[in-house]
Amino acid sequence: MKGMLTQLITRCRSRCTPWKTRIFNRRGYRLLLRGIAFLMALGFVTGMLPAIASRLHSEPSQVLTVTPVQGISGDRLPLSQLPAQSVEEQRETLVNQGRELYQGGRFAEALRVWNRAAEGYHQGGDRLNQALCLNYLTLAYQALGEWDSAEASIQESLSLLDSPATSSHRTGNPVSERIRAQALNSKGSLQLTRGEPEAALDSWKQAEALYQAQGDLTGALGSQINQAQGMQTLGLYRRSRLLLEQVNQELQSQPDSHLKITGLQNLGNALQVVGDLPEAQRVLSQSLAIARNLRAAGEISTTLLSLGNTARALEDWDQALTYYQEAAATATAPITKLDAQLNQLSLSVETQQWETARSLLNPIIEQLATLPPSRSGVYARVNFAFSALKMLEGLSATGEGEPTLSEPEIAQILATAVQEANALQDPRSQSYAIGELGHLYKRTGQFSDAKKLTQQALAVAVSIDAKEIAARWQWQLGRILKETGETQSAIAAYSEAVRTLSLLRRDLVAIAQEVQFSFQERVEPIYRELVSLLLSDNPTQDHLKQARETLEALQLAELENFFRQACLDIQPVQIDQVDAKAAAIYPIILPDRLEVILSIPGQPLRHYATGLPQGEVERTLEQLLAALNPFFSDQERLKLSKQVYDWLLRPAEASLADAQIQTLVFVLDGLLRNLPMAALYDGGRYLVESYNIALTPGLQLLAPQAIAPNQLRALTVGLTEARQGFSALPGVARELDEISSHLPAQMILNQAFTADALKQEIQNSSFPVVHLATHGQFSSNPEDTFILTYDQKINVKQLQEILRSRETGRWGVTQSEIPPIELLVFSACQTATGDKRAALGLAGVAVRSGARSTLATLWSVKDDSTSQLMADFYREFSLGQMSKAEALRRAQVALLQQPEYQHPFYWAPFILVGNWL
Template sequence: MKIKNKYFQILLSVLWWFQMLLKVVNLGKRITYVSTQQHQKLNRDQFFKVLFLITFLICFLFEQVVTAQTPNVTALVEQGIKDYNAGNFFHAIKNWQEALNQDKNNPSGAAVINENLARAYQQVGQNKEAIESLSAAIRDYGAVENIQQVGRMQSELAQVYSNLGQPRKAIALLCGKLVDKSKISETQGSQKIECTPDSAEQIATKHNDKRGKIAALGILGEAYRLIGNYDQAIKYLHAAQQVSPESDFLLLNSLGNAYRSRAQLHELQANSAKQAGIFSKEKEFTNKSTADYNQAREYFHNSIKLAQSQEQPLAEMRGLLNLIQLGSQTNQTKVITDETFNNAHEDALKVLVDLPDSATKVYGSIDIAYLQRHSQRTSPFTHCPTQMLSSDNEALNLLKSSVLTSNNLQDNRLQSYANGALGHFWECRQDSKQALKYTQSAIIAADKNLSAKDSLYLWEWQAGRILEQQNRKEEAIASYQRAFEILEDIRQDILTTERDVQFDFRDVVRPLYRTLARSRLELLEVGAIADKQRAKELSQVVETIDALKLAELQNYFGNDCILSALNPQPVGELLENNSATFKNTGFLSSIILDHKTGILLQLPNQTTKFKWIEDPNQEGTSKIVSSDRLQKKIAEFRTGLIKGEEEVNYDTTIAAELYDWIIRPFAEDIKPETVKTLVFIQDGFLRSVPMAALYDRQQKKYLVETYAVATTPSLRITTPKIRDRSTQKVLILGLIQKATIDGKVFDALFSVPEEVSAVKSLFTDYTDLMDDNFVPESFKQKLEKTTYPIVHIASHAQFGIIPEDTFIVTGRNQKLTISQLENSLRNLNSELDSVELLVLTACETAVGDDRSTLGLAGVALQVGVKSAIASLWSVTDASTAELVKAFYTNYRNAGMSIAEALQKAQIRMINAKKLPSSQGINIKYDNPVYWAPMIAIGNWL
């Protein structure tokens, strides 16, 4: 099972046929499908014991199972049922497997045994075997032409895939096709469900299987919620309501979760609009967010009332916890009043007392113990929560109760979570002995048969922190490393689901990776590791930092394109195996920690060097520059560059100070006689500044005058390779006229004609689309018809804090989104058709937000382009045309790398006052405001 999203929300099992036994057992519609939140996601099996018994009851009551051929088979099946209900899952599996082996020629019997084997396999964490068993059940039911049951098994298999972090596979089984989020507006408001004939939803429809259809639609809704397509999720959940208009508290809970997820997306969109200065959009998204939060509240309220009227305490508890969490997350906006919140808290405590031993009781106890009035965090176990509603004694009693209940249930996943939660309680109270005791118990339970791999990284991380409290540094690092490796294994699904709400990454992935890097670096700093191990340790630091960069990119774009371009070799091996390619190149990677920032220098065939950023003008421990101080200095640097247009002569004071902090410590290692190019792999706020403009006060030169400068998100996603540039076609896209996008006005770019003319003068084989001729559709059509190795875009490009706010402004007040750009470029027929170079000359990023500059750094990779030249801010001046023309002239020189081509163009502008007037370059262009924002991204060769 893999982590999915901000609330650890996930579905439990699907029991669409329980309605058939409404008069036989008092279950009603209690477990059609269940959506849980937060760490309850870590257990989808709490109803499986009931599910198994009821399935067999149904099969025999309605003669869906052929009588066993031999008494021995019957005995094995019955013993398996007893074992399952006693929690002896491995014994149950053994008995059923034996029954299956003895009864191979009875497809009806084999089908029922296989579907319940699947549930037992899931109980012990053997999901691969569960999938195989459900697939076999589908095959066997198909063999006896029980198509209705085929559809039901497809829904249950879809549930397993969704639980495992593969909601797209779930959607394929349930409906047969995926609705693209980018096309949702075309179908907005339509409640028509269009699925393929062999899908679970259509099978249920054809056979008038009401409960099967509700289950399929419900799981579809949850699967779409998990991939961040909330509009489609809500559509399917409402469609399920229409099938069964009578209220269902589980359906109401799912709708509440879907509306809450969409409300959080709207909050993020409002924040993005605010940073972009689009205040009308900010108000619009804020209103939408409030409306969705209110809708979620009503669904949770109704779910609680219905559960109370039907005397379903487990369901009532789930609804109360959902309502409490909603109140906690929206405390500032008061979606739920303090009185309602406190009453829900008290009601939950009362219900909890009388709950039977169950997963809901375990997780409910933990939820309430760690409940805060306001928290936006993903998990309470990545930090010590403050202002908890429960007193220490009450919280401790609740957590002890959860451990006792999990032991009674003999469920590894529950035991892992309960012990880990109690261990964290003692960690926050500085009782490291008790903390380590319970945390180690959590690790043992989670590691047993890999039954809780998705929580194992949490407890390994927690153990590392506790060991660090005990000053057991090397053991702590070992725990952090294990947590890192587990998280690396499962992070793909964490980062590519519910991608619009980005708190998962900031709360879970980034802190762990940085903690591991910090611990290794600090251990090296005090000399606790032998010299021969230092190189290995630094290499592992590099791998950790590189993994962080990849994770950030994948999280931002929310898909697997980054992984498809990933070089499997570690960074160290890449440098070693490509030493000839990387000759004369130095790589500077930064890592920003809580109180300081480190820089690593890598050179081919040389030992990695590491230094903390220090202020040479300070003494002793105060020499270390705090990350806060560095961030302020970087912000001053960028602001000074952008405002440089107002100054006749640029003040290099801050640029020189930063050079002394970042570059000078490595001066002896990067002598210009041997190192010609510096490639920066930046972290956080350091991405937003052009390193080319750092100033060497000793040599009285900008950095770019000594080295060609480039940037890349990660070496493992960069393919350095020199291409033939002698004859190349170029597609030129330009916008001169003023445009309005989403209420934001983008000024006319009067220098674009001059820039476009400069490009045309160098490339005779070109196609241009200007103003109204430059729209997304025409761009796509041109790429479909002709291969263009170079795409030059002279228009505003905005990089926002979410991908939806990352776009290029086109004619007719339209925009080319990052998704449209990617789709157009990735639809090219072959590798030979790919775009080698993308040039964007009028970009805008959200100042002060490292996510927007991450979008800029990753855009080339995301759209499948080898290299990009882009600006960190918009310079609407003829200087851009001057720089572009010089760059392309140099670029056409086969012996010059892309980084060098840009370097020479920038040096030419720096020397504007020294050049003869015949060259016609404006002398003010020596100011870095005109040349510094243009950076080379990706392949610098």
């Protein structure tokens, strides 16, 4: 293969191919020199990172030496050989030259040129412009992953600005103050990258103040957007959103201009990061309208590209392709046109629009042949190669035509990318190019070379602390080792990938779904594949414990991906520490089998498996869910219910009985979350007739504590009238009256039930129980997870803010002494029909609400039966002699014993999530 690589390198370098390209934001800086020598004004940050970075897919590699491409040297004429200029003009030329190289993605060369300029200013005693060049150097060092050098440069820049020798330049001098503001922005970017978000936020606030003092709207708004990103990293999403809204208001008050176009575009990109895709689409559309009105060709194409990414995130494939096509047609910059075509190609491959994909190959190949060496050029080749490989695999699988590019041709493209990355001395692009080449070797079965390349790519990523890249290659290395039968080494590689992902929690969720990581495709499989390895071949107790921890980590990662917030409080908790009479059951659906881990207090972990392919397991689960409709055959329902019982519980029956287990706590996976465990059938009884049942997204998310009977007071809220297209719920009034008969309660009904009224009651009172009897829906999309008030829908993020508002009180001051909601009840809500991951929304609400326990329904059921079950539940629970899970079980059994309600449709959908005590 090494011989083939050498041949490929000497071949014609004009052939290339793309992948599933996804353009996303980066903190690149648009460096502008305006006015007198060397004034750098920071605009908004837009740019592109490798589409390949949007996937944790490829593999790492170890030592590949490629001869540098000729003609890319960063060496420039020495000062003595520059055209006749003054010394000042020569230095300015170097600064501009470095700027051009930086914007072209040639960071190592820019670094060399700016170093020469900085040295020239130092020799000339021009401390102000030396500070400016050091600021530039900080950006170049960051781009190359040289964090210590970046830190040294920015500290030296600020020290020069603080030096008494520079004060004559600085005091009252707008040039000096803007350089200081820019330096603080650069410092904030570095601090955020190095995991110091609080310090970054402070630096950006200082920069904003300096820009404001100078009347520099561009710099001030840019600093505010940076602050919003820092707030997201700290989990301050509400404050981040408020700040972005403030930026938007400021922009709206400005006349139409190029500044407003760029500001709105960056605001739209920031809103994508926050996860507000509809608002991002609206803001970007406004930016596009202004750009068209002002005939700003460059901004038109870049905004269209952002709109395409937003439409793609919203899964509006046709609209996304239309935007990409228009972006390519209107682009004035070659790289923008190429980005648009690469995105169009990757989306065409993803949606199997093969003819469209074929039509893009030659135009992209022609453009790649003309690209000057740069980081963006390396990324473009890697992305093209990935798309070409996916296209090759897709055409082979569907049999819809002959492949258009062969594997050797794709290898040639990647070899060229490696050459250019090495010549550029750019470790990030080196890692991507080498790792993707390792991926190709793995595909062709050349595992030894694939392993070396993957290890090399991983080593490069680790050397620059690029965790998002390292996780990708750790995963790839694990898959290679698994293929070669090195199971223990594979487990170690997968474990490192999971550990790296845990360190990336904030970064993963702060990136919009259309960019850097596609959770279900590139993050979730790492956890599942590790569990599969750990549970194969008679696992040890250590492997079982690690598998359980990995399942808990997967549940946490799914919830954080759902909310796009990495601020869930977790604490290690074992079932023994919570309830000696409760057993935890962890099922996981793997591609080739259904695994179950069983945790019984005081006993070793055990596991058992059913060897069925994932498709067959999921079909059975879908059939059982459909059969829970009363119109389906009882015989078929019981058969399917018994089948699932046999998978999950039959092997554990004796162990559960011997341990005298009373409560089963399920940590469910995939489609199992949409099924009521209470309705499982052992051949003679439903599961709810034998055990209390609770669900939890993970024991580590529990706050295990029982509520004292004398604390029980309820805030009951409901709608009885038809509103906003939803039917009336006449039984709600009786339901709330019944609750009031069992415990002290305050009621909000119909017109009085507004978001503001609910928030006010939550803030001003400390009700342990909050009961919401209204229409609502749980979905895998946070925007489609809502409850209905009299005048509007409250989505999950708004509901979270309302329910947790008592924690910060009316003045935003934390009030830790106020007790949390002990029990949150959603009556008449349901999971979204046809949404396989809908129960994720329910789990998300349960966790993020701050409530210790959540009682909800998987589907809406008859008004009368719901009222009766709720009345029975509160009556039992108010006695203070049993757990919430036991009270719910008794209420369900009482209902199923009534002939008109004995079908599981009426009693099974009520589920308890969280603390069951």
